Amino acid sequence: xxxxxxxxxxxxxxxxxxxxxxxxxxxxxxxxxxxxxxxxxxxxxxxxxxxxxxxxxxxxxxxxxxxxxxxxxxxxxxxxxxxxxxxxxxxxxxxxxxxxxxxxxxxxxxxxxxxxxxxxxxxxxxxxxxxxxxxxxxxxxxxxxxxxxxxxxxxxxxxxxxxxxxxxxxxxxxxxxxxxxxxxxxxxxxxxxxxxxxxxxxxxxxxxxxxxxxxxxxxxxxxxxxxxxxxxxxxxxxxxxxxxxxxxxxxxxxxxxxxxxxxxxxxxxxxxxxxxxxxxxxxxxxxxxxxxxxx
Amino acid sequence: xxxxxxxxxxxxxxxxxxxxxxxxxxxxxxxxxxxxxxxxxxxxxxxxxxxxxxxxxxxxxxxxxxxxxxxxxxxxxxxxxxxxxxxxxxxxxxxxxxxxxxxxxxxxxxxxxxxxxxxxxxxxxxxxxxxxxxxxxxxxxxxxxxxxxxxxxxxxxxxxxxxxxxxxxxxxxxxxxxxxxxxxxxxxxxxxxxxxxxxxxxxxxxxxxxxxxxxxxxxxxxxxxxxxxxxxxxxxxxxxxxxxxxxxxxxxxxxxxxxxxxxxxxxxxxxxxxxxxxxxxxxxxxxxxxxxxxxxxxxxxxxxxxxxxxxxxxxxxxxxxxxxxxxxxxxxxxxxxxxxxxxxxxxxxxxxxxxxxxxxxxxxxxxxxxxxxxxxxxxxxxxxxxxxxxxxxxxxxxxxxxxxxxxxxxxxxxxxxxxxxxxxxxxxxxxxxxxxxxxxxxxxxxxxxxxxxxxxxxxxxxxxxxxxxxxxxxxxxxxxxxxxxxxxxxxxxxxxxxxxxxxxxxxxxxxxxxxxxxxxxxxxxxxxxxxxxxxxxxxxxxxxxxxxxxxxxxxxxxxxxxxxxxxxxxxxxxxxxxxxxxxxxxxxxxxxxxxxxxxxxxxxxxxxxxxxxxxxxxxxxxxxxxxxxxxxxxxxxxxxxxxxxxxxxxxxxxx
Numbered sequence: 001x002x003x004x005x006x007x008x009x010x011x012x013x014x015x016x017x018x019x020x021x022x023x024x025x026x027x028x029x030x031x032x033x034x035x036x037x038x039x040x041x042x043x044x045x046x047x048x049x050x051x052x053x054x055x056x057x058x059x060x061x062x063x064x065x066x067x068x069x070x071x072x073x074x075x076x077x078x079x080x081x082x083x084x085x086x087x088x089x090x091x092x093x094x095x096x097x098x099x100x101x102x103x104x105x106x107x108x109x110x111x112x113x114x115x116x117x118x119x120x121x122x123x124x125x126x127x128x129x130x131x132x133x134x135x136x137x138x139x140x141x142x143x144x145x146x147x148x149x150x151x152x153x154x155x156x157x158x159x160x161x162x163x164x165x166x167x168x169x170x171x172x173x174x175x176x177x178x179x180x181x182x183x184x185x186x187x188x189x190x191x192x193x194x195x196x197x198x199x200x201x202x203x204x205x206x207x208x209x210x211x212x213x214x215x216x217x218x219x220x221x222x223x224x225x226x227x228x229x230x231x232x233x234x235x236x237x238x239x240x241x242x243x244x245x246x247x248x249x250x251x252x253x254x255x256x257x258x259x260x261x262x263x264x265x266x267x268x269x270x271x272x273x274x275x276x277x278x279x280x281x282x283x284x285x286x287x288x289x290x291x292x293x294x295x
Numbered sequence: 296x297x298x299x300x301x302x303x304x305x306x307x308x309x310x311x312x313x314x315x316x317x318x319x320x321x322x323x324x325x326x327x328x329x330x331x332x333x334x335x336x337x338x339x340x341x342x343x344x345x346x347x348x349x350x351x352x353x354x355x356x357x358x359x360x361x362x363x364x365x366x367x368x369x370x371x372x373x374x375x376x377x378x379x380x381x382x383x384x385x386x387x388x389x390x391x392x393x394x395x396x397x398x399x400x401x402x403x404x405x406x407x408x409x410x411x412x413x414x415x416x417x418x419x420x421x422x423x424x425x426x427x428x429x430x431x432x433x434x435x436x437x438x439x440x441x442x443x444x445x446x447x448x449x450x451x452x453x454x455x456x457x458x459x460x461x462x463x464x465x466x467x468x469x470x471x472x473x474x475x476x477x478x479x480x481x482x483x484x485x486x487x488x489x490x491x492x493x494x495x496x497x498x499x500x501x502x503x504x505x506x507x508x509x510x511x512x513x514x515x516x517x518x519x520x521x522x523x524x525x526x527x528x529x530x531x532x533x534x535x536x537x538x539x540x541x542x543x544x545x546x547x548x549x550x551x552x553x554x555x556x557x558x559x560x561x562x563x564x565x566x567x568x569x570x571x572x573x574x575x576x577x578x579x580x581x582x583x584x585x586x587x588x589x590x591x592x593x594x595x596x597x598x599x600x601x602x603x604x605x606x607x608x609x610x611x612x613x614x615x616x617x618x619x620x621x622x623x624x625x626x627x628x629x630x631x632x633x634x635x636x637x638x639x640x641x642x643x644x645x646x647x648x649x650x651x652x653x654x655x656x657x658x659x660x661x662x663x664x665x666x667x668x669x670x671x672x673x674x675x676x677x678x679x680x681x682x683x684x685x686x687x688x689x690x691x692x693x694x695x696x697x698x699x700x701x702x703x704x705x706x707x708x709x710x711x712x713x714x715x716x717x718x719x720x721x722x723x724x725x726x727x728x729x730x731x732x733x734x735x736x737x738x739x740x741x742x743x744x745x746x747x748x749x750x751x752x753x754x755x756x757x758x759x760x761x762x763x764x765x766x767x768x769x770x771x772x773x774x775x776x777x778x779x780x781x782x783x784x785x786x787x788x789x790x791x792x793x794x795x796x797x798x799x800x801x802x803x804x805x806x807x808x809x810x811x812x813x814x815x816x817x818x819x820x821x822x823x824x825x826x827x828x829x830x831x832x833x834x835x836x837x838x839x840x841x842x843x844x845x846x847x848x849x850x851x852x853x854x855x856x857x858x859x860x861x862x863x864x865x866x867x868x869x870x871x872x873x874x875x876x877x878x879x880x881x882x883x884x885x886x887x888x889x890x891x892x893x894x895x896x897x898x899x900x901x902x903x904x905x906x907x908x909x910x911x912x913x914x915x916x917x918x919x920x921x922x923x924x925x926x927x928x929x930x931x932x933x934x935x936x937x938x939x940x941x942x943x944x945x946x947x948x949x950x
Contacts, residue, residue: 011946030326037333038329039327039329062785062786062787062788063785063786064671064699064701064786064787066787073326082608090786091670091671091699091785099326100326109374124338124340124341124368124372125341125342125345125371125372126367126371126372127372128330128333129330129334129335129336129340129370129372130333130334130335130336130372131336132328132333133328133330133333133374135370135372137367137370150370152328153328154328154329154330155326172367173346174341175347188737197533201670203670204618204668204670204671205592205670206670206672210493212328214327217327219329220327220330220333221332223330236672236673237671237672238671238695238698281729285343
């Protein structure tokens with residue numbers, strides 16, 4: 001009896017501690033909305049009122065004025081690709097930010113001839129601190145018009161964009177694709193400029209491919225004109241755009257998963273009837289000892 | 296499992312919750328690093344390569360790229376010590392490139408002048424070109440100094456032979472050496488031309504000539520005809536029947552022939568170049584019989600002011616339009632001079648595609664249709680106004696946002712729905728443009744759907760037929776999706792929470808709950824009554840339950856609690872016997888969740904007068920068991936007396 005009691009108490013304490021920790025303890029995971037550290041996207045999501053999507057099927061915004069941000073670090077199911085296709089075809093704006101992930105799956109589904117190269121894009125001359133953090137300053141006229149002067153990347157790749165696609169930003173001539181990943185330029189490795197932001201149409205909507213999702217993270221938002229670029233890209237969906245980010249294809253640790261679930265529960269509990277139901281359950285649990293004595 | 300183990304379990308669960316890692320997307324490459332913690336690494340090879348590239352652009356006379364290299368110095372990843380130096384290098388490269396352009400142009404011109412026997416002009420130009428070479432050498436010197444500064448900083452000059460740094464350094468020095476050789480070559484060419492020209496003068500064979508140029512008026516509109524005249528003389532004698540060429544902006548525009556007095560005269564129409572000034576120059580080049588007799592000559596440059604009417608075009612268009620809709624693009628011309636053109640030719644372009652080519656008046660309206668399938672977003676329209684005589688052309692553009700109109704939906708539905716029944720959904724669909732007719736309306740409530748189309752007044756009414764299911768009661772989302780037929784409307788949807796009640800299931804559940812509640816309450820009441828019937832501490836007249844003591848007497852004697860010779864043992868032993876008696880008298884045994892004191896409080900009321908003794912004995916036993924103090928003899932005696940008294944009276948009662 002004593003063992004069972006202690007086990008129950010232990011699990012109970014663990015649940016309470018975990019719940020408190022979920023609320024208090026900040027996420028430290030890459031690209032997580034709840035992460036306020038250097039690698040999170042808290043600043044971006046707060047500045048742009050970004051909705052977190054826990055399911056492509058249920059949380060997708062309307063195509064009208066809708067922006068879907070995809071950071072494809074997990075492969076997509078065919079059904080998910082169909083949903084994305086339909087979203088863009090109906091007029092939605094899709095921002096695919098990828099470097100070494102599964103972005104080409106989406107591009108292929110949208111019948112685009114754009115591809116993410118997947119090799120690291122390094123620039124030893126035009127960079128911030130070292131060649132892995134290239135600085136881009138070659139922009140299309142529309143970006144120059146909004147005063148964009150500098151875009152800072154972080155472990156990016158390049159985009160192969162055949163003619164017919166609109167290249168919005170290019171890396172410098174000193175950049176190169178480090179195919180063998182040895183950190184040095186070799187004779188057989190291509191040299192820049194390379195496209196890093198490309199846009200094309202699909203149906204009534206627009207697809208924008210960006211070769212580095214890291215421009216969203218807290219530590220990169222303030223670098224160069226990254227913030228201004230993101231505002232511009234979102235504005236392509238119109239003035240009152242609804243921005244949603246797909247978190248289902250970003251690897252998450254249990255904390256982030258639980259935080260998401262907790263958030264979902266809180267949303268679910270907004271209904272007065274559900275609140276009443278919870279109150280009832282709590283009442284039953286707290287009066288259980290009384291029931292026991294009465295046996 | 297102790298508290299320590301419980302703690303470990305808690306830590307394990309929490310740790311599991313908070314740990315984990317990113318699934319590596321690409322082996323060995325992180326998706327990013329903290330930029331503020333990234334190591335600062337400079338690359339000398341690339342810097343020297345850029346210097347070499349700049350030297351190449353000097354030779355290619357590509358000032359645009361040199362400008363870019365100079366501009367990008369700010370963002371270039373160059374050690375702070377070399378930042379200024381790099382800026383100086385690129386600036387000098389840029390200047391040198393311009394000088395080389397001038398030198399090459401002058402050398403060509405000198406050679407032409409020499410060919411045309413325009414000796415004086417040639418000598419003047421050679422002098423000018425040599426000064427330019429001096430300036431160019433100065434810039435090359437700056438490039439070399441700063442290249443060496445970078446080379447020394449990177450120790451490229453002592454780098455291992457064959458290393459990338461050494462190769463790049465070698466390439467750079469070779470390129471700088473090439474530039475130096477080029478300037479030497481230019482100087483050599485000029486020296487040759489100078490000596491050839493000097494020889495012509497020294498020979499004294501050729502007769503010097505003199506040419507003048509006059510232009511009237513000195514200010515004229517583009518397209519106007521101006522008068523040009525002047526005189527050609529050779530050693531104070533007018534030269535008759537010679538051809539004089541007039542250059543407009545350095546390009547031959549017309550030829551005139553001199554008369555008896557050496558005068559030439561003619562007219563020239565100013566081209567429709569909408570610039571503020573034009574240059575004229577007259578040139579005499581000896582031909583045929585004059586070759587070998589007269590020197591060639593040219594006049595100083597004459598500048599005339601050109602006038603034209605500046606045009607500006609103001610475009611206005613609605614800020615937002617819808618796919619499939621038409622909109623008016625309005626334009627108004629403005630002329631600074633006040634001279635308004637009756638008509639102008641305009642070309643309207645959208646995304647590089649010509650949409651309209653029309654002749655319009657001072658104001659115009661163009662009706663443009665947006666394609667049905669146009670993507671939403673900002674669209675730019677550009678109007679090119681062609682040049683027209685004195686009226687200069689212009690370009691103007693405007694942008695509009697293609698949006699789809701969002702239908703406004705008002706719903707008239709009840710806040711609750713019963714299963715199974717028909718649920719009415721009424722409403723109205725409109726937009727800023729009025730009611731929307733014929734739009735498809737689809738209503739979804741849980742697993743049930745119904746659809747219809749809107750009437751001319753935008754209203755709709757439909758019924759969702761619901762059926763029984765396993766639900767009880769709860770809020771469900773009613774979703775109404777609107778899909779208009781016109782392309783300028785977007786699809787939209789509205790959601791509303793509806794309380795769905797399943798009376799059959801609710802009633803059944805209510806009955807079950809009520810029955811359970813009644814049973815539980817009855818059980819609780821019964822037990823409470825039994826347990827708390829008699830007030831605590833008050834003597835009871837009730838006779839204790841008669842229990843057969845036979846079993847107790849036959850059972851084995853209780854074991855001592857403490858060590859063998861502890862004086863407290865007798866009291867504990869007698870207390871254990873007392874517990875047996877009390878158990879029998881009260882039908883209530885000491886359970887594992889009881890403390891001795893709790894048990895005593897619980898059974899004392901049932902023991903009648905013995906309850907007080909039992910309470911006392913229990914407190915004494917607790918003290919002996921759990922107090923750290925040494926037991927006193929009088930406490931042992933008191934305990935034994937209380938125990939014996941309860942045993943004797945309790946035994947009597949039970950028998």
